[in-house]
Amino acid sequence: MKTPKQLSKFLFTVALAFGAMFLAQPASAQEAPDVLVKRLSHEILEIIKSDKELKAGNPRRVQEVVTSKLLPHLNFRKTTSMTVGRHWREATPEQQEQLTEEFRNLLIYTYSGALSQVGDQKLEIRPLRGPVSDDVEVRTYVIQSGREPVEVNYRLEKTPEGWKIYDVSVFGAWLTEAYKNTFSAEVSRGGIEGLLRTLQQKNRQLATNTKRPHRDGG
16 A cells, blocks of 8 residues: 555656656657657656646646647557456447547546646656567656656557557556456446446546636636
């Protein structure tokens, strides 16, 4: 069980990694996967530092940026299918699209508040292990003043459109694995529609809770 301090640190690091997945900018298809991750992570830090609403963790602003950049370097459909696991094949194409959208929104609401902790962090990229295949893991460390480095790793696959990120790990815990058991339990109780209802309800709750502090500000 993580202490509150460890949990806060975990949420911040996931938010940073999550931001790197979502706020990606187009680049050359020839860009190596480790070079891509380094560039994107640096851009994300600078974007968060310069955008007051992002740094404040405003989910609406996070959603706007996600939508405007629209995931050119992220295969979030694969991320969702891996998280849903074997039940993914039970879903209709429409349900798969809905699951992908609801899971993305859940992550935005869950981790956007931790963006306020972004400060003087730097990123260190570790060399790739062995020859580069069509599926690689890029290992990085988030360096924070006065704290131990935090390992954040990315899984990428090579596609005709270039390298795409589909999973991220913090403290050795992969994002897809972190939600898999919960998703599986929901499907066992209520099927794919049950999982969708749960995600939709959770997102409505998070949206309501997030809006409350901002009402006076418009």
